[in-house]
Amino acid sequence: MKPTIYDVAKKAGVSIATVSKVINQTGRISEKTIKKVNEVMMELDYQPSSVAAALTGKKTYTIGVLVPDISNPFFAEVARAFENSARAAGYTLFLCSTDHQTAREHEYIDLLFKKQVDGIIIATELNDTKLVKKIVKHDVPLVLFSVDHPSISTHVVTIDNVRGGYIAGAYLIEKGHQSVTIMTEKDRKSSEGRLEGFKQALTEANISLENQSIISCYSTVEDSRRASKQLLSLPNRPTAVFACTDLIGVSLINEARKQGLSIPGDLSVIGFDNTIYADIAEPGLTTIEQPISQMATSTFEQLLKSMKKEEHAKQRVTIIPELVERASVKKL
Amino acid sequence: MKPTIYDVAKKAGVSIATVSKVINQTGRISEKTIKKVNEVMMELDYQPSSVAAALTGKKTYTIGVLVPDISNPFFAEVARAFENSARAAGYTLFLCSTDHQTAREHEYIDLLFKKQVDGIIIATELNDTKLVKKIVKHDVPLVLFSVDHPSISTHVVTIDNVRGGYIAGAYLIEKGHQSVTIMTEKDRKSSEGRLEGFKQALTEANISLENQSIISCYSTVEDSRRASKQLLSLPNRPTAVFACTDLIGVSLINEARKQGLSIPGDLSVIGFDNTIYADIAEPGLTTIEQPISQMATSTFEQLLKSMKKEEHAKQRVTIIPELVERASVKKL
């Protein structure tokens, strides 16, 4: 059997309380016993059970994270950023992929409650506001990451999608493009914001965006390929396209080249996210960066604060995305 | 406060033992009380604490997974596959990115012990065999995923890297290539196997592989780009290259194109892994597939078995990788 605190206490000739104190460095104990106890713990290769510690009313030092799909490179990077913050603060993460399925979301949240997580981060767009209400009701600290929902009042860390879309639009215009369009990500609120900002930029420059030319797709290899073909077969092909995710942008570049177009010679493309896709694309994809690690750090800080029960006002942190220039947009 | 089993018992007018029994569906209780108790649990929105349950000697239903880096798309896919199996079996995962750092590995393993995980999956090449010994000593069920180490006797699920390398080599030869080389992944045992198999295939066809032409790099965007340039500047550029990871393969394709070469017209490339990189490459990257989800399923099954203490012999499952043809290799 694994050694317990009793085994250590007995072998060290002290009480379990003393052992507990040296483990947690609480109370005052003589250097001598500290040393003795530590020695015994080494000998026994003793690891205090955090399960038992958690039961005693303390925390589990565990955080639940909901993402749509951890195998999506964007969320894989997000998860990694959270993991870094968590490790630094002594927490471990339960990563949960929901595939945007409401049932799965509820299933996982219930599971996280059972596992007594100290806090929850939701990094997936919610179809169902009930989820948040449920969490709030259970009084588990919660922060939303990159998710916006007007009806919700919790801590939120997002990027300004409208601003991001605007930056993309303004950039294309600045480069002299007059005939532009956008490929949006289907069913995503974030995409709506990007579209809105993009439109704003065009309007300011007196450029119109015909609704028929707006192409919508899921951010998957297959569907963005399909959509790219669709876009390329448009009667008046634009000179520049804003793709609402890097994956869509890369697909478009690939399809265009397959059809003999040169990028950015014949078609300029700007993406969104600045994931590894943008980096490995050829030519490199100019894109709007979501500063993932900065956002994750900020999210975790918020969570840490709420977990400390410092009743601070609900904060809504909005980060301004930035343009990352590579080589996929040409100056006309 | 969160309701406990006592709250439920009191409100339902029964003992906690009875409540426990209806929760776990153990023992025999009348339909009537079952119904009553369930109703109360609903009303109270009661979630049994798995922390407390775990303390009672039961399991935590938690598995620790060590990977080098969850933000690496290959391991993100692996993690997702594990998550699927885990969810189906009622387990949650602690995902741990070690960045191949021995200290981090030990740190995480100790943490997992403290958290009382029911089992551990190691999906990262070990520098330090002590780690495995430590886990075995603590008597925590363990399965190695895609990691081979002769000095270790635990359950292992891997692919046959030698075979994979051989398939890649044989394929290039079959396509008529005589002048070929390989880009290996630095510091990885898996890559050594692939190289070995590749060499075998060449030898059988009486083709020699000059050691100078073997290029080695880390599987990162930057380093594989650097290595690709190096390869392309080789005095006698080969007609075909076997890249030991898809990322390296994609980088090579990109660099080659940048230098005005056409793929596969001027240079054929075959990769390894069949990750999303291969799919989004243009032209699509022909590659050797690691059937991730199949491997993950098998790994999890092994783990489940060892956790059940069914003292079954240590198994070593080796999966044969398969060729996935796309468009990056030309027939000469």
Next chain:
DNA sequence: ATGAAAGCGCTAACAG
């Protein structure tokens, strides 16, 4: 069919 009671391994007063 149901309940009383003894822990699981640890923390946190409270005594000494």
Next chain:
DNA sequence: CTGTTAGCGCTTTCAT
């Protein structure tokens, strides 16, 4: 400075 003791929320005999 160190030890005693009472739980934390749940499972599990063992009675009833």
